[in-house]
Amino acid sequence: xxxxxxxxxxxxxxxxxxxxxxxxxxxxxxxxxxxxxxxxxxxxxxxxxxxxxxxxxxxxxxxxxxxxxxxxxxxxxxxxxxxxxxxxxxxxxxxxxxxxxxxxxxxxxxxxxxxxxxxxxxxxxxxxxxxxxxxxxxxxxxxxxxxxxxxxxxxxxxxxxxxxxxxxxxxxxxxxxxxxxxxxxxxxxxxxxxxxxxxxxx
Amino acid sequence: xxxxxxxxxxxxxxxxxxxxxxxxxxxxxxxxxxxxxxxxxxxxxxxxxxxxxxxxxxxxxxxxxxxxxxxxxxxxxxxxxxxxxxxxxxxxxxxxxxxxxxxxxxxxxxxxxxxxxxxxxxxxxxxxxxxxxxxxxxxxxxxxxxxxxxxxxxxxxxxxxxxxxxxxxxxxxxxxxxxxxxxxxxxxxxxxxxxxxxxxxx
Numbered sequence: 001x002x003x004x005x006x007x008x009x010x011x012x013x014x015x016x017x018x019x020x021x022x023x024x025x026x027x028x029x030x031x032x033x034x035x036x037x038x039x040x041x042x043x044x045x046x047x048x049x050x051x052x053x054x055x056x057x058x059x060x061x062x063x064x065x066x067x068x069x070x071x072x073x074x075x076x077x078x079x080x081x082x083x084x085x086x087x088x089x090x091x092x093x094x095x096x097x098x099x100x101x102x103x104x105x106x107x108x109x110x111x112x113x114x115x116x117x118x119x120x121x122x123x124x125x126x127x128x129x130x131x132x133x134x135x136x137x138x139x140x141x142x143x144x145x146x147x148x149x150x151x152x153x154x155x156x157x158x159x160x161x162x163x164x165x166x167x168x169x170x171x172x173x174x175x176x177x178x179x180x181x182x183x184x185x186x187x188x189x190x191x192x193x194x195x196x197x198x199x200x201x202x
Numbered sequence: 203x204x205x206x207x208x209x210x211x212x213x214x215x216x217x218x219x220x221x222x223x224x225x226x227x228x229x230x231x232x233x234x235x236x237x238x239x240x241x242x243x244x245x246x247x248x249x250x251x252x253x254x255x256x257x258x259x260x261x262x263x264x265x266x267x268x269x270x271x272x273x274x275x276x277x278x279x280x281x282x283x284x285x286x287x288x289x290x291x292x293x294x295x296x297x298x299x300x301x302x303x304x305x306x307x308x309x310x311x312x313x314x315x316x317x318x319x320x321x322x323x324x325x326x327x328x329x330x331x332x333x334x335x336x337x338x339x340x341x342x343x344x345x346x347x348x349x350x351x352x353x354x355x356x357x358x359x360x361x362x363x364x365x366x367x368x369x370x371x372x373x374x375x376x377x378x379x380x381x382x383x384x385x386x387x388x389x390x391x392x393x394x395x396x397x398x399x400x401x402x403x404x
Contacts, residue, residue: 028318032235112373113315116230151402157381157389160374161367168370171314172362179359187359195393197402200353 015053017043019067022060026110031061031117061114062122068104068111069129075100076136086144087198093137094162094192095185101169102181108170137163144196151197162192217255219245221269224262228312233263233319263316264324270306270313271331277302278338288346289400295339296364296394297387303371304383310372339365346398353399364394 021042025034036057040050054060079092101108115123138159144150152158169184190200223244227236238259242252256262281294303310317325340361346352354360371386392402 029234030232032231033233034235153392154389157386158393161390161393164370164374165363165367167373168366171369172366184359187356188363190355191360191363191397194399195397197396200399 014043014045014049018045018050018053018060019063022057023064023107023110026061026064026114027106031057031110031114058117058119058122061110061117062119062126064107065111065115065118065122065126066129068107069126069133072097072100073129073133073136076133080136080140085149086140086147087149087193089140090137090144090150090162090196091189091193093140094166094189097163097166098169098188099181099185101166102173102184105170105173105175108167112167112170134159134163141196149198152195158195161195165192216245216247216251220247220252220255220262221265224259225266225309225312228263228266228316229308233259233312233316260319260321260324263312263319264321264328266309267313267317267320267324267328268331270309271328271335274299274302275331275335275338278335282338282342287351288342288349289351289395291342292339292346292352292364292398293391293395295342296368296391299365299368300371300390301383301387303368304375304386307372307375307377310369314369314372336361336365343398351400354397360397363397367394 018039021039022034025038025042028034029038034057036050037047039057039060040047043050054063075096076093079096080089082092083089111126115126118126138155141150141152141155141159141162145152145155165188169188173181173184194200220241223241224236227240227244230236231240236259238252239249241259241262242249245252256265277298278295281298282291284294285291313328317328320328340357343352343354343357343361343364347354347357367390371390375383375386396402
């Protein structure tokens, strides 16, 4: 803990500083507009020190994307299994998903907008995670349709719209705005259930 | 029409080639990851020839943003005034907005994701256009609420969600997918009306 020189930063700390610096830089200038030098310098490190942890700029994007998507998949799976009733399941999924995209809007923009910058192998891995998130939500929607509580002519496109609505929160949400992530999450829960033909409680 | 040399391209044609090249480059590499040299070369011109039409890379982004937002505002205004009934008005607005974001998805991503790259003056101009688009939709939603045909606890946030749903179509829509822009537009019309508590026709 005492007098760590900047040349030899504590590994876990340096790693997380680099990840945080990469999120900020990619969000501000885009993946292709960012250099590893920018990221290293924001993290208070040399480019050479960056390469100790990440072999390339793409490796940083991959790390961000993997961590971010894994976290969202876990969140969605937990929410879907928090209830037996599809209305409660979908409500919980939407609230968790939307709240997360409002809270982590900067990182969410990066991992949703920079997919094409990943290598083919990494993109396939992240696409598979996205597909799993999709399937969790699609299964909940289908369960509600099967039970006659949800009404939609196209459960597939409706699922896509539900996730799309949540993802776009990351584009427009502002920390300094009047709505908290919980406010948006709660309102969106109601909007999505209405989209599926569920009448509001009150 | 005969033997136009590449050094002195026909002005309107050169201008539109530059705009098309800028859309493609900004969509692929982001504004900050694109150089004027990239754009000029895609348009088959020299960087010097580019500067005859656009003094900077930002001037190109501004042109794209202004043309794109003005077109969407016109589209939304026309749709809103195409009917007297707020259900038909909102349905028409959503169909036009969604179809446009599916058809012009590449350009729509650029003008929605690169707002922060505009100069303060240009950003203020585009923000004002976005605000006008917002207000058209908010007025239609409010009219429906006032007439008791729409039900929402927060017309403002619901309007934002309606537009957000349309804007995010530009992120996920693929020309090679199974759904046409008209398919998505029609389904989204139903989803948005359901969001506002309007029961489907059939």
